[in-house]
Amino acid sequence: MLAESEVTLASPGWRLRARQLTAIVRIELRQRLTGLRILPALLLALAPVGLLMLAGILIRINLAPGDTPSVAEAVKVFAEVYHTLVLRFCVFFGCAAIFLMLFRGDVMSRSLHYWFMSPVRREVLVLAKFLAGLATAGLLFTGTTVLGWLAIYIPAGFDQLGPHMLHGPGLRLLATYVGITWLACLGYGAVFLAVGQLFRNPILPTAFVLAWEGIHPFLPPLLKKLSVTHYLGSLGPVPVEVPLISLVAEPAPVPVAVGGLLLFSLAVLGLAAWRIRRMEIDYGSD
């Protein structure tokens, strides 16, 4: 005798899996984007914007009569802040807060078994949770990038916005930074999703990744290629200052940087999807 569920639930197939994927992404997004869970990542996303806006306002207030601040100078400041603060700390910790919790959070709240008992392939679950995390982090930090970018027009005045964006390099630069932001979320997201799934205590690998990315300027060129920062830095449209004692390496060409990050993220996601098939639920003490 067939149970009622088997009458109305379609047979397993790509159409059903696509529907499951959409549903899980929606459920996860609703959980990630509401409530206190989002607060740390939101603060990390808003802080650089506040800083750039404050700087813009102070510069504008302190302008000497007759001074005309240049948008190009402001773009350089944005590039510095973007690389040293937004990418290095805000996106890193924001992604850690969001992606580590995708599986580890469910283990800590002892609710992962609800997902595992759903008639869903675990690989679909990994992909859905990753997409939900990516959408959350991507939207948050795209907000940071766009709002931070807008703040650079405060000193020169927003009448510069139109010409710089439409007739100058503004739109191209902004689009590049938004692209880098999504790539960063993709790369760090894949790493942290896998770390949150594979490690009972994810802080150890997280601290290692942070230290590795932190010493990136001082690494020899060969080892630099093993850090996400190297590829993201290579994509930056505006050059930024490097520490005095750092070892200089050739930036990776754009196709290598983008392709490398995409391939790296896919490989890490593949590992997570392969590993989850054997994952056991152990609600030990956390």
Add this chain to the structure above:
Amino acid sequence: MAVYERSYRPFVGPRTPTAGRWRVVARYALADQWGSRVFLASLVVALTLPVIAALIIYLRHNASLLSLLQVDVSQLLDIDGEFFLAGVLVPQQWAALWMTLLVGPRLITADLAAGALPLYLARPLTRRTYVLGKAAALVGLLSAITWIPGLLLWGLQASLEGPGWAAENLRLAGALLGASWTWILILSCLSLALSAWVRWRPVAQLFLLGMLTVPTGFARAVNEILELDRDWAVLFSPTDLLTVTRAGLFGDTVHSWAYIDLPDLPLASAWLAVALLCAACLLLLTLKVKAFEVVR
């Protein structure tokens, strides 16, 4: 209630004196850590460097061994302020940070998650005793890898070099002690406050890591773009506060190259910021460590 009267026998034996009860909490605070391989391996690594430093000091003073090993004295490090700062204290302070990440966030979080705080505080323990016990466990651990080996190494050098060296380098001993305690205070207060407010250990650990690194990035960015007369933004960065206060304590006992990239901040304001940071953490602790919990 005759049955009750017949069967109930209150404890009449000796009790731990009130003033010493924090030691009981401290003794159990790290009990489960000794079974952790990561903790033990980290502790061994943290204690290895002082052993190596002791060997270097010993070698430096053992002419016969040096000639046997055919090592030229000039090839060995000088045992001076730089050695104690860059070779001993800074690595040990990183080790202390690592050990705090492992241990600190668990101290109160574990009790909160298990609903054990009311059980603790239903005993003849005050909130102050409870916090003191938990803090003592962490402070003891961090002391064992910072100022205790630092002072032992200083003592070893003094004993091998003679009383003249000790008298000349007394400030070095004070700096080792002071800088270690500053870092221990910052780490203990931050991690205890976080562990009282964040229920899950990995989340608390991530917060602690973020609080010790993200403000540094912000401080750099603020100083860069606001072009302030001094690096005031580092007042919010615990690691930079340590660097400034440490430089103040070591003073001219080390050469100026050790202070490359030192934030430009008045020393007094750095000390004041450390004091305020610790006070804020203690306030957060007193708000959260209670014998009851409001469940929403």
Add this chain to the structure above:
Amino acid sequence: MSPSDRIVFDEVSKFYGEVLGVNRVSLAIPPGITSLVGPNGSGKSTLMNLMCGLLQPTVGRIRVLGVAPGDPEQLGRAVGYCSQHDAFPPGLTGLGFVEAFLLAAGFRRDEARRRAWQAIERVGLAEAAKRKVAAYSKGMRQRIKLAQAIAHEPRVLVLDEPLNGLDPMARAEVIALFRDWAGGGRSLIISSHILHEVDMLSDQVVLMNQGYVIAEGDIRGVRGEVTQPMQVMLRCAEPGKLAARLVQLDHVVEVQLHEDGGGLHLRTRDADGFYALLGRIVVEEGLAIETVTPLDDDVHAVYEYLIGGDGDAG
């Protein structure tokens, strides 16, 4: 019955490092209500988690109605699971909680909503459905977990300590729900430490201790296999006369007269033989028997004989 109707464990062992979870378990659990009984750490939850695919066996093979637990797409359709952990995804209402996992399973929105309501009504939580689960009482949380487990109409329901936290009224309702559920050829696997309820409820029991299955089957069958003498209480007018006849039987090992003179208590190695002879004795002696009560063909007694303790499996 074919293996596709049963939950089959074939020489299954599970070790947590060096710690034994369950060892060499071979079972074929038929449809109906099956209770897993055993003290803490006996391996009940491990066995449940193994059949739900939440744990992987170290060795051995498991099939749930012919489906491997490693195939979540098929297993999730066939099995509903209610964990012992009182935990939920944060921020959801009762209705939202049940509906969310139906949507994740792939049900369309209207169908998911209909099924969620149906399941919630079935566990008697319709009035509280739109309140946050975090604000539910312990009993309500147990019931909403149950609603989530049954909402997709699985053929196997696995419930780890499902009666915990329920008040007597709710217990009775939930037990009635279990009976109703298992009526249509479906399987209900429960673990419980409230033995008299297990006894009332179960078609068969699996007794576990220290990772081993020590007995399985219907409770009277299991009792029959136990070599311990069986206890029977008789209330009658002339117990002395009856006792004199009973002690002559080889399989009767002990007879005790009640202090009030209105009955006796006996222990026999052959209960069936005793019942067969009792009628003859009564007729021959002209006795008036008021009641014959087997005292230990319940799960409590079987538990006590096989595992020891006072029957608190908890």
